[in-house]
Amino acid sequence: MNKQDELGLIDRIQAPTPKLFKSIRNVAIVTSAVALALVQSKQQGVELPSIVDFLASKIVVVSGAIAGLIAQLTVDYSKLQEK
DSSP: OOHHHHOOHHHHHHSOOOHHHHHHHHHHHHHHHHHHHHHHHHHTTOOOOHHHHHIIIIIHHHHHHHHHHHHHTOOOHHHHHHO
16 A cells, blocks of 8 residues: 555645645636636626626636645645655
């Protein structure tokens, strides 16, 4: 049994993340925040083009959350073994 099979969900979240996946996670967080701000502005009465509304409310929020979660669960095993 290798180290990858031994890690649980909490261990993966707390483990070091590789640099590439940190970047992916950060982009996903920013993208989701912008999409949520657009959705919130629509609820405040700001008129948005229909394509922007659709992208903000559906695609960007879901894809950003999924990308952020997957990137966070990726583990840098070389740094993990140093700990």
